Amino acid sequence: KLYEDVADLPRLQYDYVVVGGGTAGNVVANRLTENPDVSVLVLEAGVSNEGVLISEVPFLGNDFFASINPYSWNYTTTPQTGLNGRAISYARAYLLGGCSSHNGMVYTRGAQDDFDRYANLTGDEGWSWNQIFPYFLKNEKWTPPADQHDTHGQFNPGIHGTAGPISVSLSGFQWPDFQRRIIQTTEELPDDFPFNLDMNSGQPLGVGWVQSTIGHGERSSSATGYLAPDFIQRPNLDVLLHAQVSKLVNVTQHQGKPSFGGVQFRSGASLFVAEASKEIILSAGSIGTPQILLNSGVGDHNALHALGIPTVLDLPSVGQNASDHSYFGLTWAVNSDDTIESITQNATRFNEASEQWNTSRTGPFVFPQTGTHAGWLRLSQDSPAFDVHADPSPGPGAPHFELLLLPSGQDLPGNFVTALLAMVSPVSRGSVTVSSDDPFADPLIDPGYLASEFDAIALREGVKLAQKFFNASAWHGYLGAPTINLAAMNATEQMATLRANVASGSHTVGTASMSPRDATYGVVNPDLTVKGIAGLRVIDASVLPIVPGAHTQAATYVVAERGADLVKQLWT
């Protein structure tokens, strides 16, 4: 059952307490409560996702990032050395479903090479592509698009799940002129931009149709999927909202290891403690999870000591090793009104679209304003980026770049198209740390954007690829002037422009990274138990050692699905 007020909660003792009702946390809660003899409490700091229109309507998803809003933690990064000292906005969801309730809905699994590298880095074949693949299917319910268009040749039905909780579909609204030119470009420049029927096969390289976590015209999130009415009504599952966890408390020794007996959380103005008889599971995400560990005295002893936080376990890797994607948008004016602006800048069409969505869940409002197609591309082998660093990608089948193709200029007056270029195999690493012993103070978030020279040079190389794409004759007569004329700049000016404009990819992972069981670094073992602590696991995006070359929700879902199985294996 879903609770808004701690006073209504029937008890404070459960078998499992899951911290964070986000993308991963709700998967874990759902899977563990499949056994009616097991009780689970989920503590979520944020608000309900119910009735939040900008979460439900794919087209309105961008409103989450427009300004400070009640559904976000509204973080800002530390000043980024790679971005000329800029501190930039850093979105994290503050509502049930976590980032799956407010993200861009792009559904990408990553490359086979990404997961095979996770298996190598952890020493656990269970994280390899072949062994993880069934979890992608378990998570997914392939769904026809809202406009019921013929999807033949736009995806490979053989690699998708049909019975999972999360709906995935191709776009239910079309931008025919723009889309036709993209496909034409893949035919015109097949060496650089080959058409890829399905980027979710484990072999993502090329350009293909974007798949999104949308079903029947609405966002599909871990809240709508894994906490759907059938599940949230289970008598053994309680979810408490407005419950911000401060730290883990009541330390005892268990078989020579420290163990936390309780989870302290704030509800209203008061503090409470929930107890877990079997395990506490941290699913607070790549920012929340290391913050809670550090608040609880699990982290680098010297740093904790300096802040007056008593050390429970000296685990220096907590909060370190953050990796993320950095994004840069290249935008061109276009000689067409078949772009998103035809709706966002026309009140009549906007209201019609809203009405259409309200009555039939069809029309422009089912389109997530992220992209119609994505390209997953590699640096050329003689790229100057390799002069400063060896190739950081996990293998030849994995990308260095993403090129997300969008028929919009994002808020500029007029009609535009944008190539959102992301550097998806970064060398840079950052951190999430705490600055005081106040567990409710905002953490220090340093994703390290473009901190490595390799990432900056590679991103500049990626700009050339984006320009090459739009130089194809398919775009002649359509494309106008770029809003930033990078082609007219020298290399130094281009680099300065990138550093002045790069935005967060919001795909941070690695802050509670997995490592082999006997490693002296890392935060969790390959079974996601916290090293050196009894009865504590982390199950969320923070355990991935390196950011995959993909948007990260699908990877988070499979971490959670396998994580839940690992918990079940121990306790049954």
Ligand SMILES: Cc1cc2nc3c(=O)[nH]c(=O)nc-3n(C[C@H](O)[C@H](O)[C@H](O)COP(=O)(O)OP(=O)(O)OC[C@H]3O[C@@H](n4cnc5c(N)ncnc54)[C@H](O)[C@@H]3O)c2cc1C
């Ligand atoms: C703006 C944005 C856009 C994105 N777009 C895409 C996309 O298009 N496609 C894609 O695949 N991925 C996307 N991602 C990334 C993806 O959504 C995340 O990687 C993934 O959802 C992370 O899941 P998680 O379970 O680790 O964390 P989250 O989903 O963030 O869940 C953590 C939960 O814990 C709660 N929490 C945190 N601290 C506490 C505390 N102290 N006490 C109680 N509760 C707490 C949070 O409120 C949250 O609900 C995007 C992310 C963002 C931020």
